[in-house]
Amino acid sequence: MIVVGVDGSASACAALEWAADDAVRRGLELPLVHVREPWAAEHPLTAATDQQTLTERGAELLKAAARRARERRPGLHVTTALSTGAVAERLRHEALDADALVLGSRGLGTFASAVLGSVSHGILHHARCPVAVVRAGGGS
Numbered sequence: 001m002i003v004v005g006v007d008g009s010a011s012a013c014a015a016l017e018w019a020a021d022d023a024v025r026r027g028l029e030l031p032l033v034h035v036r037e038p039w040a041a042e043h044p045l046t047a048a049t050d051q052q053t054l055t056e057r058g059a060e061l062l063k064a065a066a067r068r069a070r071e072r073r074p075g076l077h078v079t080t081a082l083s084t085g086a087v088a089e090r091l092r093h094e095a096l097d098a099d100a101l102v103l104g105s106r107g108l109g110t111f112a113s114a115v116l117g118s119v120s121h122g123i124l125h126h127a128r129c130p131v132a133v134v135r136a137g138g139g140s
Contacts, residue, residue, distance in 0.1 A: 001023075001028050001029045001030070001031055001097070001098050001099060002019045002022055002023045002026070002028050002029075002030055002031075002098065002099055002100045002101075002102060003031050003032075003033060003091070003094050003095040003098045003100070003101045003102070004016050004019045004030065004031070004032050004033065004065075004101075004102045004103075005033055005034075005035070005087075005091050005101070005102070005103045005104070005119070006032045006033065006034045006061055006062060006065045007034065007061065007104070008061045008064075009104050009136070010104070010136035010137070011104025011105045011134060011135055011136040012065075012103070012104035013065075013068070013104070013136070014104060014134045014135065014136045014137070015102045015103055015104040015132070015133075015134035016032070016065055016068060016069055016102075017068075017069075017072055018102060018132065018134045019069075019100075019102040019132070019134075020069040020072050020073045020076055021072075021073065022100070022102075022132075023073070023076060024073045024076055026099070028099055029076075029077040029078070029079065030069055030076055030077065030078045030079070031078075031079045031080070031081060031094065031098075032062055032065050032066055032069070032078060032079070032080045032081070033080075033081045033082075033083055033090070033091060033094045034058040034059075034061050034062050034065075034080075034081075034082055034083070035083045035084070035085060035086075035087045035090040035091060036054050036055055036058050036082065036083070036084045037084075037085070037086070037087060038084050038085060055082065058082045059082055062080040062081075062082060063080070065080070066078045066079075066080050081094060087119045088119045088123050088126075091103070091119070091123055092123055092126055092127050092128075095127060095128070095129055096128060098129045099129060099130075100129055100130045100131070100132060101123065101127055101129055101130070101131045101132070102131075102132045102133075102134060103119065103123065103131065103132070103133050103134070104133070104134055104135075104136065105133050105134060105135040105136070
């Protein structure tokens with residue numbers, strides 16, 4: 001299986017497309033994972049104009065990503081998982097038995113992720129499987 005981190009960013013979309021193509025080439029399934037950080041408020045400050053919780057947004061991101069992967073590669077076996085926790089830790093856990101983990105090069109992270117280092121950097125040195133980091137606009 002090829003696990004893909006999904007956050008709605010342009011680079012995550014590029015990673016999704018790259019991973020879908022690779023999964024078809026290799027005959028593997030494609031689990032999509034979105035991680036909701038537990039310290040982020042479930043009801044964001046935009047709640048006055050947007051009634052959707054962060055969990056609901058994550059579910060919508062996953063649904064859209066799965067649809068995109070299936071449209072790109074009909075017949076591809078796609079699953080989704082909404083996880084809560086530290087992003088790098090949860091993605092590493094989701095990819096424990098994976099053939100590969102695919103991430104976008106720059107996501108929609110919080111200020112904390114900018115201070116502590118990127119998710120990709122945190123995963124590259126600790127994942128048990130190969131990690132591909134895909135840039136938006138890098139072609140697929």
